[in-house]
Structure formats: structure tokens, C-alpha cells
Amino acid sequence: MTKQRRNDKATQTWSLPAAERLELLRMMIMAREFDAAMLRLYRQGKAFGGVYSQLGNEAVSVGTAYALDRTADVLFPMHRNIGAHFVFGQDLDTLMVNHLARAGSQMRGTDGTGHYADPAKRIYGNVSHLGAMIPVAAGFALASRMRGETCVALTYIGDGGAQVGEVHEALNFAAVQRIPLVLVIENNQYAYSTPSHLEFACEKLSDRAIGYGMAGVTIDGTDVELVLKTTQDAVARARRGDGPTIIETLTMRMRGHAEHDDFSYVPKEQLEEWAKKDPVERYAERLITDGVTTAESVAALRATTLADMIAAIDRAVELPWPDASEGFRNVFIDEVSA
């Protein structure tokens, strides 16, 4: 069951400087080419851990993170938000070393993928347990407020993960305390193999906001400027002290849950329908039409971005695994300072 697009008129009266539009495109291309590079690694049999494509989610990750203040706010990304890491200034080598759990990883080999935390870049990754980090993100923002600072915490959850009990507790708590939290519910129609109608019975996941006493909106998640504008509004609301917002973004997970999954349970027509709304292609076309860039520049950007990704991955793959002694360190923090 494909949900209808809503609210796509909001961007008509709103304009963004050309440089920023180009930056949004560049970030989305980075997200897309990251996928391509990881897929290549997977096919070479060199990927370690699951490869979770974010294909189709570029506009959500990039548009939401772009609305934040990288020096004051905080990002709690999930497994399909690689674009948000780029917006928050994560460099390719750090990202790949962390992802592939090689020596020098910020997680010392204890974990991999996008699960790392980089406090200097204000990125706190996820744990596998869906929904578990939402109360943590709320508490992070609450702590800043206790010190008289404003820090908006932005985090994500899927159409499946949104059914975890901790999500409810976190949202209610954040609403009661008017915590500056923005929760992006990425409704990409599937949770692993489970279609949305077996995950929830409400029409829109943002309708839950009413029950919590917070703002909620459902938008087309393939339109990066709409995502950005909507998130800016939510962030402004949070900063004013008017509490959290749920933004439900409608997209399609264009590949399997992870690369081992052939997603044969997804009807072909559904994929074809959504392919017409490809967020990266569409935005590139729009910027070309508006004279902000040219087809040649976009093609060149994609090629160099992919080459950069592959080079960073190749550098990371060549690195040794972390020393086995790391497995016995840091269970408690005292061992860090010792």
C-alpha cells in the first residue's frame, strides 16, 4: 500500500541560494555513491557486517541534517542516514575505518558500521536495538537545556522501529518536558520484509503527534528542499521552547533490507512507481532546469565522488584489524583514563 504524497506545495514560496542548493545535491550524491561503493565492496566479498543501502532516502538524511546547526545541535543517525554524517562534516576516511572496524576505528573494533560516536562532530550513532536511542537523544537535549544552552537533538526511526515501546515513552516524555527533539519517522513502506499495514493501523504515523501533544507532519521524503524547509520549521519550534516534532517522510526502500535480501516480496510496480521520484535524479534535473548547474557538472561530480568513496574504502580495507587486546579494554571507563 503506497501512501500518497502530501504538502508538496510548501516550497513554492521559499527560495534557497544557489550555493546551498548545490551543496544539498552534492551531499545527496555522496550518500548515493557511498551506497554504490559499499555495494561494490559487498560484491567483492570484502564487506564486513551488513550493507544497508539507503537508496531512496538521500533527501531525508541530507535535508533533515542540513536544517541543524552543526556547532550547537546534535545528530543521532540511524542505519540509512549516511547522508546526515556527511552533512555533519564527517570525513571519508574516519567514516570508512569506523564502518569497516579497522585499526584506528573510533570504536576500536568493538562495533562497526555507522554505530560510532564522534562527539567533536556532534554525531552519536545508533545501537542495533531500534528505538533505544530516542530516549537517549531526548536526555542529551534536556541536559543542554539544564545548563541554559539550546541544543536540538535530531534522530530517526523507521516505519517498523516506530512500533517499539521505547519510542512511545521517549516521545511522551519529550512532549511533557518540551524537549527540543525532532524525530524523523522514515516511512519507506517496509520493515525488513514486513509491509507497513502489518506494522501500524493509523493512516499517518505523524498523527501520533496529536496524542502526545506535539507537532506532527507527513511529507514527501523525496523532495530535499521540502524536507529541509519542514525540518527548519521543526528546529525553530524546538529552539523556541515549543517542544518536539514528528516529521514522517514518505519514501521507498529501493533495495533489500540489506544486501543479502533479494526483496522479491516487494511488487515490481511499486518500485517502478517510486523510481520515477528518485530524489537525487529529480533534484539534479531541477537544478539543471533552474540553471544552477549543468548535466555535465553533475555527471562529473558523481564520477569524482564515487572515485573518492572507492579510494577511501580501499584505504580502509588495507588497514589491519584492531589488535585483539582491544577486546579486553574499556568495559569500564576508568580503564580509559588509567
Place this chain on the structure above:
Amino acid sequence: MIMTYLEAIADAMRQEMRRDPSVFMIGEDIGTYGGAFKLTKGFLDEFGPGRIMDAPISEAAIIGAAIGASLNGMRPIAEMQFIDFITNGFNQLVTVAGTTAYRWGLPVPMVVRGPSGGGVGGNPFHSRDPENWFVHATGLKVVCPAFPADAKGLMTASIRDNNPVIFFEHKGLYRKIKEDVPEGEYVVPLGQANVVRPGKHVSVICYGSAVHMALAAADTLSADGVDVEVVDIRTLVPFDEETVLASVRKTGRAVVAHEAVLTGGFGGEIVARITEKAFRYLDAPVVRVAAFDSPTPFAPTLEAAVLPNAEKLGQAIRNVVAF
């Protein structure tokens, strides 16, 4: 100053909140009401609602928010109204709090505390002694004080610790025992067992309410010439193995006691350490005294029957001495 166990815990928290503005409390009914056991009575007046936060009935949100705040420079103390309800926040502790240092190398300085334990007609849902679940979880410190002074000193140490600490307060001890508690700043470091009664013939290794059972049993047995040494381990994580082994090497006999259920309890771990590392010194098998493997029942007859007590422990000590 003479204080109850409950007053001593409150004293430690009050002092740390005065000393360090990053310490705050979050929990259910802790503000105006002063907590289900009135432990935080007066806290709201002194520290205000910004630092004494009444939360909705959402243990996962309370613990999760505490984790997030601790990642962002604060030192939260999260109260579970009864420690039994920690099950609703289990995922936050086990999945997030206990793995953060290992994964991220970042401190998670927080305390989750609350009343545990049976013997007070609490029913199966207000009587648990779930401390060992968290020992097995990795990355969490586990504290079980038996005396007011220790409760104060260990609470101070727990608040200052850079790791998540779960602090089990035996509700049966809250107002039952009083003793002289050091005034002002008082720290009992985590990970130091205490020989609360020296003896020659047999060591009782225990913590929490079982320490009081052991002391009572030791008094009774001393009339028969049995000299019992009582070792209060005080913290399960970190575990002071050395003090326990030294005691057993000296006496050659050991009984391990706790109020929590027998199977999978921390007693099994203590026995394993003793047999692995002090086997040559043993003159008798090490015996455990613990609750029957059931939920804690409600009616006084049933509850008294399943829980350990000084008499049951005394009999076990006699058996070990007579072996």
C-alpha cells in the same frame, strides 16, 4: 551522627547535589511527594524542579534520558520507585548504558537506584532482588550496601563514578537499622569488601540483607564456640575477590549467602572463584544459602518460608563446620 539507612542515602545525594551542579534526580513522585519512601523529602524545596524532575511512568524514558544527559556532561540519579520496575528499562541499561564505554570510550556517569528486597509483604512485584541480572550484563557496576554508613559512602562513590552504577537499597533496612554515619563528605570506594566481623572457624560471604542474617547467626553460634567471620562484599561489580579469598584461606570453610534466588545468583560466582583459587585451603564444600527459586510470594507464611533467614543460615554454617 546517628542515621537510618534511608537518611544516609538521602544525605549522600543531598551533599553531592550541593557540591556538583551537574548532579540531578529524575524519577516518579520524587518531587512534591518526596518519593514513595519519602527518601527525597525536602529535595524539591532545596533544589527546585529543574534538578528534581518528576517523570511520567516511563522507566525506559527515565533511564534513557539519564543516559543521554550523562553523555552530555550531567550526572543523573534515576530513581526506580521499586527496583522491580527496572525491568521496564532493562534494554536501556543492558543495551545502551552498559555497552557505551566499550563501544564509544565515553563516560556514562549515572546512578539508577531504588528499593529492592523482600521480607516486607511486597508481593511478587515489589520484592525482587534482581542485582545479579546486571552483573551478567557487562559494563554496569552493582552496589548493595548493608549499613547506613556504607550506604552513604557507596552512594557518594557511585555518583562520582564515571560508569553506570545500579544501586540496590534494601527496603527492609531503610528504617530498621541506625548507626553513626560520618558527617560531611564520606566516600567508600566501590570494589572493597569489608570484614564486618572477624572470626576463625568459617567465613560467611554475603551482601545486603544477608549480612544482617549472618551477624545474627554468628552471635547465636558464638555461644556454641563457633567463631564466624562475616565478609560483606558491598559491591558485586567490581568484586573484591582478594578479601574473600584471604578470609577463606584463613578459615578454610565458607558459606555464601544472599537474599536473591539461588540459581544463577551471585553466590554461584563467589563459590566458583573460591574453588578455582583457594581449593587447597578448603576443609569443607562451600555451601550457598539463598531464596528458593520462585517469585517472592505475598502471604507472610509463604514469604518467610522461601526467603533465607538467620536460622537457615545458622544451620548451614553448623553443617559446614561439622563437615
